Amino acid sequence: MKSRKRKTIIMLSTCLAVSLTLFGCSEKKAVNENASAAESSTDKITLTIGHYDVDKNGEIFREALQEFRDENKNINLVEEAVPHDAYRVKMTTLGASGELPDLFVANGSMLIDYIPKGYVGTLNEALDADPAWRDGFLPNSFDEFTVDGNIYGVPTAMFTVHMIYYNKKLFQQAGISEFPKTWDGFTDAIEKLKAIGVTPIAMGNKSNVPVGSTIFSTLADRFTGTEWFHEMKAGKAKFTDAEFVSALTQLQDLAKMGAFNPDINSIDPSQARTLYFNKQAAMIIDGAWAVTDITRDGPEDIEKSTGLASLPPVPGGKGDPLAVAGGSGWSVAYNAKLTGAEKEAAIKLLKKVSNEEYGRKKIERNGQPPVKVTDYDKSKLAPLSVEYFQFMEGKKFTPIYDIQLNPALVEVIYKGIQDLLIGGIQPADLAKKIQTIQDSQQ
Secondary structure, rough: HHHHHHHHHHHHHHHHHHHHHHHHHHHHHHHHHHHHHHHHHOOEEEEEEEEEEOOOHHHHHHHHHHHHHHOOOOEEEEEEEEEHHHHHHHHHHOOOOOOOOOOEEEEHHHHHHHHHHHHHHHHHHHHHHOHHHHHOOOOOOOOHHHHHHEEOOOEEEOOOOOEEEEEEHHHHHHOOOOOOOOHHHHHHHHHHHHHHHOOEEEOOOOHHHHHHHHHHHHHHHHHHHHHHHHHHHOOOOOOOOOHHHHHHHHHHHHHHOOOOOOOOOOOOOOHHHHHHHHHOOOEEOOOOHHHHHHHHHHHHHHHHHHHEEOOOOOOOOOOOOOOEEOOOOOOOOOOOOHHHHHHHHHHHHHHHOOOOOHHHHHHHOOOOEEEEEOOOOOOOHHHHHHHHHHOOOOOOOOOHHHHHHHHHHHHHHHHHHHHOOOOOOOOHHHHHHHHHHHHOOO
8 A cells, every 4th residue: 555655656756747847848948939039039120211213223223122131131121112202302301300211312402401410320431441332433423422521322323414315307307407516506496396396395394303403403504614503502602693694594595485395394204205205395304314214115216216415505604515414413321320230231231232233233224323333234225325325425514403402492493493484583583582592591
């Protein structure tokens, strides 16, 4: 009896020990699993990036973001993407509140607003730490994103915002054998094109940016010269100066003579391109990105008959007649609040969208990368893209107004140009209005 009782006690003790051991193992396993989950959660970095399709090669940018996700499983990249015009409005609002994404696409004008508020991180240290990355950019790529020697943005492209795309066949029908080399020849060509029933220049200025950026930045420099622009920013020249007023006057004269479509302020650039594609207009004035539009979306006969040009010299102009407004235009920047692993991840992403491989993909899709591309498949380039690169050889870039001036000043200039085109304000009055804003900011 005692022996049987002793055996029972031993069995119960053994079972209890086994149970406690199993419970302990189970508890330890649960603790380890929770610890691993916690560790995994801690290692996971979330970054937000605000952008629009940075150019007509926007799919390359999106592809690069997806590749970044695939290559960095520990980084959760959240995109906040909206169309171009809405993006500009959104970023102005976020710039006022300070609630910017971790990374964001920004032009020079936006950075002028953000930098004094301490919203943007500097890139000098990261660039210097990686000389191959730093030296891979084209000359002057960082000019529009540099303040007091500090670099705040990685450029997304390097291009002109001013290019005249013209239909050679319509020019021939109007009796114009080549693109005019003088201003008188240019205005004469406009009259001849009107005579055959086509709109000379199709423009969509609904958002107020296109005419100001793609035409006026170059036209103004034709009159003022680039030195005037720098003096104006330094407070040594004024918008009421005769040369700037002359530029406004010349733009209004073009509108008065019927150079543009009557609904210029009511349609957008894509609608203007449709007029060009349908041979209802002989010219469009747009940035280098329109090379992609025409080669990708335009009818084959339009692509083949399109020539490239820029505004001819103006009488008495102080600017370089071969120069065009251009530069990097837009950049990708990171929020100054990022530190440690988040900042490292942000820099890693910036490198992803600005290395030579990214540039190669861009140029092979008829884009204009900001980086040096030593080897690419030239057979992938459309003839118009090849013509663009040939046209730009030896060209100088002049300032883009909406990139190098602060947002409030750009708004009054470009809204004023909208009014100017329809005769709602006179050039001298608009110049005074612009200068008033400039004086209030200095």
